[in-house]
Structure formats: C-alpha cells, structure tokens
Amino acid sequence: MAGRALAGVRVVEMGQLIAIPFATKLMADMGAEVIRIESCARMDGYRMAGFYKQDASGDYWNRAVNFHEQNRGKRSVTLDLTKSDGLETLLDLIAVSDVFAENFTPRVIRNFGLDYEDLRKVKPDIVMVSSTGYGHSGPWSGFGAIGYGTEAASGLASVTGYADGPPAIPELPYADYTAGEHTVFAIMAALMRRAVTGRGQLIDVSQTQTLTATAPDALMDYAFNGRVGAPSGNRHRVWAPQGTYRCAGEDRWISLTVRSDDEWAALCETLDRREWIGDPRFEDGLARLGSHDRLDEMISEATRAWDAGKLQAALQAVGVAAGAALDGKGLLFDEHLNERGFFEVVEHAEGSGVPPLPYASRPWKFGATPGRIDHAAPSLGEHNEDALGGLLGFSTERVREMEEAGVIGTAPAGGLPRVESNDTLMAQGRIVRWEDDFEEQTRARFGGG
16 A cells, blocks of 8 residues: 555445445545445345346355445455444444544434544544435434435436426436545545644535535526526537437437537538538527527438547547547447556456456546555455454454354345346346447456456
8 A cells, every 4th residue: 555645544434335435445546444344234235236247146245246346445344233242343443543434324323322422432533424315414414315316405406307307317326426526525634634633523424415516506596596497408508509419320429519600610511511501590609599409400310420439539620529428338448548547457356256357447647646446345244354353453262253143244144136137127228238248348458367
C-alpha cells in the first residue's frame, strides 16, 4: 500500500449493496485498508445473485459479479452482532481504526449500540459515516430506502421520461452512486479536520439529498419562477434537434445536439442532406424546435446507414456534439477507455472458478500517488483469523471457539441463491442479447487464462 494517497487509513465497513461499499472500494483503491464486516445469517444481497456464468453450485457466494465489483480490494470478517462476542469484537476493530462506515437505518444502528456517541467511548477521534435514505433527522429518518425510491423522492424522476408520460426511474440506482461519491469527499474532509484538531465527528449522509444536490434544476426553477417542470424525453428546451437516433446494426444508436445554425449546416453536410439547409421549416433554432417531430423522423432515416462510432467521429470533427450510445460490450472494448487504462485486470481466487477479468477503475488519475486494485473481492470470512488474530491479538483458541459458537464463519447460514436464465431476463426486458463467446472475446482483448 506504500505510495498511495490513503496508505495508513483503516476503515471498518458495515455496508450493504452499493452506497457505502462503492465509497469504501474507491478508498481501498487509493490505499486504505478496508475491513468489511459481514454476517453469515444476513448475507449481502449482492452475494446471493448474479454469478459468473450463472453458476450457483459450490461456494456460489464467492463468485457473485456485483459483489466483486463493489468490494474489490477489501478484507472480509464475519461477525454475528446478535451475540455479545461478535459485537464486542466489532468495537475492538473500530477502536483501532480511523473510520466506521455503515448504511443501515438509524433504528438498526441504535439497537446494536453503534451510534456515534457509543463509538466515541471506544475511539474518541473516530470518524463515523452513516449513509441512509433520508438522513438521521426529519419525519422520514426512520424510513427504509432503496435507490428507486430515493430517486423518486429526490425530484429526479419527476423530470425524467418522455413528454406527457409518467415519471421514469433509471435502471441503475443513481442515488447510491452519488451518495458514494459524496461520502468519499465527506470522509476525506473529516479526516483532514481530524489531522488538525484531533477530533472525529459524525457524517450524516442522506442518499436522497445527494441526488437532489446533483440535479437541482427543477427545484430552483420553481423557487425562482414558480414553474413546475415536466419530462422532455431526449429533447432540450431550446436547442433543436436533440435526440438519440438509430444507426446501422442491432440496437446501435447515437445521441446528438445542434446548438446553432452553423452546427445545423454541419449536420446536414455530414449526413449528405444539404437540401435541409435551405428548408424554411428549419431555417433557425426556433423553427427547428417547432418542427422537432419531423426532424427526428428525417434524421433517423439518415443515421440508419451509419456506424455509430464513425458518425460520432464525423460529427465531432465538424463541431457537432455527438456520442455513440455504448452498451456494456461497447464500453469494455472502447479504444478511448482502453487507451486511458481505465480497465484493470484482476486475478480471482483459484477456487472461485472466475478467470482474470477487467474491472472499471477510477474516473481520476493521480500523477504522484496513483491508485490500483489490489485484489478481487474477498471470500466470505476470508480474513477472520488474520484480522482477529493478527490485528486484535486474539489467540488461536479464541478464534476457534468463536467459529464453533457461530460468531464467525465462512458460509451462509441459510438462504438460497437467485439465478435467472437469459431467456427470463430477455422476456423481462432486462437484457437485449447475450453472447456465448464473451469469455473468449474478453480474453483476446485483456489476456488471462
């Protein structure tokens, strides 16, 4: 870990799914030691679904795709917090750490005796971050939350979707990711203050508010002008045309925006539709805005003959903002992302059955202290002995007794994995296709066994 920006920082994480695990994963990339607290009785949902090659045999919980993504570079310690020995051990770990991060409801944390005031008794300068759906105060503070609900409550859904349609929720839980990014910033600010004053503090993150703060346009338009916004699909309120248009190939699209008469002329020239330039229906921005439906039809007819990537390059070359709509495969093999070294190949444990695979790294680059992914996500309870014996000094006998008592473990105590076939996912509209030779394609590009 030497040479990285967060070397020497220790984080105890008690997180589920994304909001906290995403934040601490980025910290692990930058050198922090992240000890993830898990429960064999209450498994993280990401350990129980989405397995490599949909293989739910054997130790399936150690090859779940989304779990690996959110928990790379961390250590795993399993503790049953309903047992006094488990809770005391968690407090022992917090006592030798810098940060405690969790995303349970305030009620759960209060019931375990893990409020900030409780933790200060064992670690006076601890920085605690609690990421909840709606924060620790206010009438909604006790509500449970998941990304789709917080996106609705944030105001984002009210202006997302097509004109005259209902509010729309994105497939990805944006609130979890914005919360994770804000959480990293907040933790670093608190650690900087602690370095100066010697004092820790509680960081109360509202996942809903992190998204509202990222997209406040609708709120400010009402506050300033009394106007209630509405969904507008892919269109802009002023610029036209703007939209997403089909290109050659299966499910291939390009998004573009025209912001001036010069850009309009450049678009017409590129698409070999010069006759549009002099058409009075499209003579200026206002006219194009009023003819947007017809323009969408005409542009779609012209773009269907183009490869999306080549059209993107052609339009960018003449000053028209355009981008091919990349899917998962398109992102993985994108020459720009690969030229920047955005993907890092990670080795997985030999017994997991998962070969080396590329992971998305960090959206920033440090010149002096670059980050890296140390290793794949840990197997369940992989570091029980190492953390309890090596870090806390527990004897071998005590660790063995804790395992026999069910305080720690390396396998789920119950529950069944969730596996859905590709046909089912297609029928539900959750995927558009699958490719049986994906492993060979990935290996050819990134290497690996």
